[in-house]
Amino acid sequence: MTNYTVGVQPRCFALVPAAGVGARSGADGPKQYVPLAGRAMMAHTLAALAAVPELAGTLVMLSPDDDRFEAVVPGFDAQWVVRRGGATRAETVANGLEELLARGAQPHDWVLVHDAARCLIRPEWVARLIAACADDEVGGLLALPLADTLKQASHGRVMATIDRSAKWAAQTPQMFRLGLLQPALRQATEAVTDEASAIEALGHQPLLVEASLENFKVTWPADFALAERLLRSRA
Numbered sequence: 322m323t324n325y326t327v328g329v330q331p332r333c334f335a336l337v338p339a340a341g342v343g344a345r346s347g348a349d350g351p352k353q354y355v356p357l358a359g360r361a362m363m364a365h366t367l368a369a370l371a372a373v374p375e376l377a378g379t380l381v382m383l384s385p386d387d388d389r390f391e392a393v394v395p396g397f398d399a400q401w402v403v404r405r406g407g408a409t410r411a412e413t414v415a416n417g418l419e420e421l422l423a424r425g426a427q428p429h430d431w432v433l434v435h436d437a438a439r440c441l442i443r444p445e446w447v448a449r450l451i452a453a454c455a456d457d458e459v460g461g462l463l464a465l466p467l468a469d470t471l472k473q474a475s476h477g478r479v480m481a482t483i484d485r486s487a488k489w490a491a492q493t494p495q496m497f498r499l500g501l502l503q504p505a506l507r508q509a510t511e512a513v514t515d516e517a518s519a520i521e522a523l524g525h526q527p528l529l530v531e532a533s534l535e536n537f538k539v540t541w542p543a544d545f546a547l548a549e550r551l552l553r554s555r556a
């Protein structure tokens with residue numbers, strides 16, 4: 322493994338994949354634009370990242386036909402908005418890594434990939450991840466140990482109860498060196514739904530940094546109301 326720990330101080334960049342269609346959400350259009358507590362979901366996500374002083378920049382990856390971003394996130398630096406979303410999240414992130422390199426990021430720099438759809442992220446959780454991974458050889462991710470009993474299902478019936486010990490639910494941000502994540506995603510298969518699994522496929526063991534249940538991904542129709550309530554309770 323490349324030794325990145327000596328030499329120039331690495332920077333941290335956030336990369337926000339926001340090119341999904343939100344098929345499971347039942348929303349009328351991409352879920353990242355659904356208004357929650359007074360502004361679009363993605364505006365909350367980006368505001369939280371903007372409040373993390375350790376981040377040198379945040380790159381937003383949109384779908385090629387996105388015509389809404391500038392209206393809902395006014396004032397966001399246009400040079401850091403790219404309309405190169407791919408057919409999968411992994412493809413969108415891989416395109417984003419190329420764009421970061423084009424903006425001067427280096428292989429030893431850290432990239433924190435964070436879902437636009439995790440709009441409850443708090444700056445202090447991002448800072449905790451950065452602090453935990455800064456001296457790590459591989460990098461890591463926010464995650465939560467499973468609290469519920471886990472069932473294997475088939476056609477709506479339980480086939481088995483799975484041992485939940487040592488099971489964690491992966492969240493984002495997921496933080497890896499650009500020079501490690503890029504080759505990992507190049508080899509990514511359909512089964513890769515997060516950055517960590519691409520890194521694992523190369524034989525590495527990402528660090529799990531315990532996070533909060535609040536950092537959930539807005540996925541299903543009922544999630545909007547929960548996110549809205551939590552956002553309003555913060556205000």
Ligand SMILES: Nc1ccn([C@@H]2O[C@H](COP(=O)(O)OP(=O)(O)OP(=O)(O)O)[C@@H](O)[C@H]2O)c(=O)n1
Pocket residue numbers: 337338339340341342343344345346352353382406407408409410411413436437438439538539540
């Ligand atoms: N081709 C894709 C697919 C997803 N994403 C982004 O990846 C994040 C997590 O994905 P998910 O919650 O699955 O979002 P969607 O793909 O939009 O939702 P669905 O799977 O229900 O269609 C989201 O911020 C989404 O916009 C992306 O940038 N490019």
Ligand SMILES: C[C@](O)(CO)[C@H](O)COP(=O)(O)O
Pocket residue numbers: 410436490491492493514515516538
């Ligand atoms: C990256 C992620 O949010 C970690 O839980 C998740 O894997 C995204 O998966 P999705 O199927 O694209 O929602």
